[in-house]
Amino acid sequence: MCVGLSARVVNVKDGTAVIDASGAKREVSAGILEDLEPGDFVMVHAGVAIAKITQDEAEEADELMEDLL
Amino acid sequence: MTESVKKARDIITGYSGRPLRIMEVCGTHTHEIFRIGLRKLLPESIDLISGPGCPVCVTAVGFIDEACWLALEKGCLICTFGDLIRVPGTEMSLAGARAKGADIRPVYSPLDAVEIAKENPDRQVVFLAVGFETTTPSACLAAEQAKAAGLKNFSLLTANKTMPNAYNALVGSADAFLYPGHVNAITGNSACIKLCEEKGVSGVVAGFTASELITAMAVTVRLLEKGEPFFRNCYTRVVKDEGNKSAMELMERVMEPCDSEWRGLGLIPMSGMKLRAEYADYDARLKYAMPEIKGRPNPACRCGDVLQGKCKPSDCKVFGKGCTPLHPVGACMVSDEGACAAYYQYSEIE
Numbered sequence: 001m002c003v004g005l006s007a008r009v010v011n012v013k014d015g016t017a018v019i020d021a022s023g024a025k026r027e028v029s030a031g032i033l034e035d036l037e038p039g040d041f042v043m044v045h046a047g048v049a050i051a052k053i054t055q056d057e058a059e060e061a062d063e064l065m066e067d068l069l
Numbered sequence: 070m071t072e073s074v075k076k077a078r079d080i081i082t083g084y085s086g087r088p089l090r091i092m093e094v095c096g097t098h099t100h101e102i103f104r105i106g107l108r109k110l111l112p113e114s115i116d117l118i119s120g121p122g123c124p125v126c127v128t129a130v131g132f133i134d135e136a137c138w139l140a141l142e143k144g145c146l147i148c149t150f151g152d153l154i155r156v157p158g159t160e161m162s163l164a165g166a167r168a169k170g171a172d173i174r175p176v177y178s179p180l181d182a183v184e185i186a187k188e189n190p191d192r193q194v195v196f197l198a199v200g201f202e203t204t205t206p207s208a209c210l211a212a213e214q215a216k217a218a219g220l221k222n223f224s225l226l227t228a229n230k231t232m233p234n235a236y237n238a239l240v241g242s243a244d245a246f247l248y249p250g251h252v253n254a255i256t257g258n259s260a261c262i263k264l265c266e267e268k269g270v271s272g273v274v275a276g277f278t279a280s281e282l283i284t285a286m287a288v289t290v291r292l293l294e295k296g297e298p299f300f301r302n303c304y305t306r307v308v309k310d311e312g313n314k315s316a317m318e319l320m321e322r323v324m325e326p327c328d329s330e331w332r333g334l335g336l337i338p339m340s341g342m343k344l345r346a347e348y349a350d351y352d353a354r355l356k357y358a359m360p361e362i363k364g365r366p367n368p369a370c371r372c373g374d375v376l377q378g379k380c381k382p383s384d385c386k387v388f389g390k391g392c393t394p395l396h397p398v399g400a401c402m403v404s405d406e407g408a409c410a411a412y413y414q415y416s417e418i419e
């Protein structure tokens with residue numbers, strides 16, 4: 001039940017966002033994320049966009065490893 | 070595989086220091102770590118233990134009994150995350166209640182349950198609100214939407230839980246925690262930073278993909294080698310130190326802390342969330358004047374020890390024999406995120 005879904009925002013209107021998760025579109029609540037815009041990537045849980053995704057996975061891994069060495 | 074992930078893998082496989090115990094708190098981590106084969110990479114001296122971060126697994130037996138009571142005695146239409154349907158209660162699961170005629174419907178989101186209430190004005194709809202800070206905002210949004218629409222046929226049976234008090238209960242059970250990324254996406258990192266500063270508890274916030282988990286594990290191993298207590302956010306692309314303020318404000322508006330019973334960990338003071346008095350009409354326990362219902366877990370089940378990292382699922386006598394995903398004895402065997410289910414699915418069983 002707790003699995004997050006990362007998705008691209010297609011459209012935002014009246015607190016609801018249409019998202020595209022690997023081709024599957026659905027409506028989710030944008031009620032707890034301000035300033036969402038089409039093109040943003042978000043993490044979705046139980047029908048609610050809970051966080052913006054602000055960086056690429058590979059970039060983040062590079063930064064973490066650089067810090068370690 | 071990128072250079073960085075290769076480096077991370079080398080750090081993990083090359084570890085030759087003292088024995089380490091690392092607890093993945095989150096059930097989705099447990100599942101993903103098995104799925105990507107990370108356990109097989111670990112040298113023998115690194116022991117990965119599963120924590121209490123699967124909301125289905127920590128839901129007390131009595132909560133299932135309460136839901137069955139609402140379904141069978143009060144005739145409520147029960148909407149729930151699908152995983153809860155097969156969790157054993159004292160006498161039956163919700164699947165058992167369904168076999169007796171109860172109307173039990175799986176939903177993806179509490180907001181879908183509000184829609185079902187709107188579509189069925191002649192039915193009383195109850196949503197089973199379980200989950201941590203990640204899921205609780207969606208239950209709060211459902212309560213707010215129902216109130217705004219003036220719905221009279223919707224309520225919540227709450228067993229929402231918060232993580233920080235559970236960490237306190239787990240201090241000492243591992244050398245470091247892999248913190249659940251999506252809980253921290255809501256709460257921010259302050260509770261974990263405080264644990265590090267005040268109690269010397271080490272941990273990293275980890276994401277969920279293979280490269281995220283491998284790099285988070287490498288960071289953990291390297292920093293444990295150094296020996297100083299640490300906190301690192303290894304999931305900055307989603308988790309900000311301050312968390313999601315709107316979500317925290319929403320929870321604060323709709324719910325308030327309460328004591329909560331955790332399967333295996335017992336009653337942890339102020340580790341739960343219940344609806345505030347302004348939402349009393351949407352609290353199923355009050356609406357139906359529910360009597361106190363105390364559940365009795367199956368004595369054979371060691372979920373409690375599994376959830377605290379005191380034993381491995383395979384140490385349970387009925388693991389894989391009397392208890393399988395098709396016929397679960399305890400909650401940890403039901404959800405994909407449960408440690409017993411993950412061990413069952415991915416370990417070779419004779």
Ligand code: SF4
Pocket residue numbers: 369370371372373375382385386387388389392393397398399400401402409
């Ligand atoms: S194997 Fe089954 S009975 Fe044993 S601890 Fe896990 S869920 Fe409980």
